[in-house]
Amino acid sequence: MTHWLSGRVARKTCWNDTHFSLAIAVQGPPxxxxxxxxxxxxxxxxxxxxxxxxxxxxxxxxxxxxxNIVPEGPLTSRLAQLEAGDQVWLNDAANGFLTLAEVPEQTRDLWMLATGTGVGPFLSMLQTEEPWRRFDNVVLGYGVRFHDNLGYRELIERLQREHHGRFHFVPFVTGEKVPTAFDCRITDTLADGRLEQHVGVALDPERCHVMLCGHAEMISDALQILEQRGLRRHRRREPGHISTEKYH
Ligand SMILES: Cc1cc2nc3c(=O)[nH]c(=O)nc-3n(C[C@H](O)[C@H](O)[C@H](O)COP(=O)(O)OP(=O)(O)OC[C@H]3O[C@@H](n4cnc5c(N)ncnc54)[C@H](O)[C@@H]3O)c2cc1C
Structure with missing residues (x-):
């Protein structure tokens, strides 16, 4: 049975009129x-x-x-109206296997590929010491429709400064031209090798693990491309190279 904890919004960030972050004060679960x-x-x-x-x-x-606000959904437009001090409920357990604990020990290059708000779990991992202790290269590919949907740019720039040469941040903006970003889907550059060329790291099954998070189509397209390259889905009982989390 779901057990709910009461939390309070401590900080709200409006990235634009559709994308938001809420920092919530709560005696939450580990x-x-x-x-x-x-x-x-x-x-x-x-x-x-x-x-x-x-x-x-x-x-x-x-x-x-x-x-981000999903206009037809019941929760997101209400979440977006919350302000500091407002109450919100949280489940008393955290879940999910898109974690560094699931990445096989021999991995040297970690690829994190996200669409939209799917960047969130990667930012959590990147703010811990573990990726920087374990991997030679960390690639973060972050795809959005419009440039101002790219949240957490300051945090990402700080990570780039702190882990210069090992952290490869690659933005993708499909809905407008931005000089610093690829103007196509992440999966286009996976398929034709441009992403590997751009970061100077090969997707070598002997060394890499790929985490995919966000839109279902990006995940299924990426899986198909990566499987053709000899990478396999990771399962606890059958270690592989690809971990996924589908948002919608
Ligand atoms: C494991 C997991 C983790 C998730 N983490 C996040 C997260 O960190 N941030 C986040 O924004 N969402 C996340 N989601 C999606 C989130 O749970 C909600 O579905 C979403 O925020 C919409 O909520 P809603 O109640 O407004 O609409 P819902 O009733 O949940 O969805 C309405 C419709 O919109 C689709 N939809 C859901 N999300 C989006 C989206 N982002 N853009 C366009 N269409 C969408 C749904 O598939 C559905 O068809 C996650 C989903 C899963 C399964």
């Missing part, structure tokens, strides 16, 4: 970077809960989520 928690609000007589990845690293006290 979690691993990359996991998600259910967030709920009462709508009429019903509590509507949806899973959201935590963006903060586990050592930080406020639980942070990053989301």
């Amino acid at each position: 979690f691993l970077a990359g996991q998600f928690i259910r967030i709920g609000m009462d709508v009429g007589n019903e509590r509507v809960g949806r899973p959201y990845s935590l963006v903060n690293p586990p050592h930080e006290p406020l639980l942070e989520i990053f989301f």
Whole structure:
């Protein structure tokens, strides 16, 4: 049975008029970077809960989520109206296997490929020490429709400064021309090798692990391309190279 905890919005970030982050003060459950928690609000007589990845690293006290408004959905437009001090419900357990604990020990290059708010779990992991202790190269591919949908740019720039030469950030903006970003889908550059060329790291099954998060189509297209390259889905009982988390 779901057990709900009461939390309060401590900080709200409006990235633009559709993308928001909420940092929530709550005596929350322990979690691993990359996991998600259910967030709920009462709508009429019903509590509507949806899973959201935590963006903060586990050592930080406020639980942070990053989301966009889905006009036809019941929760996101209400979440976007919350302000600091407002109450919100959180499930008392975090879940999910898109974590560094699932990445096989021999991995040297970690590829994190996200669409939209799917960047959240990767930002949580990147703010821990583990990726920088374990991997030679960390690639973050982050695809959005419009440039101002790219959240957390300051955090990403800080990570680039701190891990210069090992952290390869690659933005993709499909809906407008931006000189610093690829103007196509992540999967286009996976298929034709441009992403590997751009970062100077090969997708070598002997060395790499790929994490995919976000839109279902990106995940299924990427899986197809990567499987043709000899990478396999990772399962606990059958270690492989690809971990996924589908948002919608
Ligand atoms: C494991 C997991 C983790 C998730 N983490 C996040 C997260 O960190 N941030 C986040 O923004 N969302 C996340 N989601 C999606 C989230 O749970 C909600 O579905 C979403 O925020 C919409 O909520 P809603 O109640 O407004 O609409 P819903 O009733 O949930 O969805 C309405 C419709 O919109 C589609 N949809 C859901 N999300 C989107 C989207 N982002 N863009 C366009 N269409 C969408 C749904 O498939 C459905 O058809 C996650 C989903 C899963 C399964």
